[in-house]
Amino acid sequence: xxxxxxxxxxxxxxxxxxxxxxxxxxxxxxxxxxxxxxxxxxxxxxxxxxxxxxxxxxxxxxxxxxxxxxxxxxxxxxxxxxxxxxxxxxxxxxxxxxxxxxxxxxxxxxxxxxxxxxxxxxxx
Numbered sequence: 182x183x184x185x186x187x188x189x190x191x192x193x194x195x196x197x198x199x200x201x202x203x204x205x206x207x208x209x210x211x212x213x214x215x216x217x218x219x220x221x222x223x224x225x226x227x228x229x230x231x232x233x234x235x236x237x238x239x240x241x242x243x244x245x246x247x248x249x250x251x252x253x254x255x256x257x258x259x260x261x262x263x264x265x266x267x268x269x270x271x272x273x274x275x276x277x278x279x280x281x282x283x284x285x286x287x288x289x290x291x292x293x294x295x296x297x298x299x300x301x302x303x304x305x
Contacts, residue, residue: 248296248301252301255289263282266278
């Protein structure tokens, strides 16, 4: 049999989800009812930062942008793992947790040194 507190916790989750879904549905409905509907050819074209679309032309994309973005994502994910670890580290945790994080930071440090030596972090 379910505990009363357990059922109460899930009841709160279901109520919050229902209120959120209802609010979202009401916003979509209000948009469908209140939004102006004046169609034109200019509104039907794709819009990208105020630049008018042009016919497709081949351009070379510098791979440096991609590599820089991937490196940012890697170290952003590192921060996501590092902050919760720092919060629980002072609690009663085994010593292996400390060494696991040292290994994790060591792998990331190796990645930074490798990228630095390859010249990826230099913006020319």
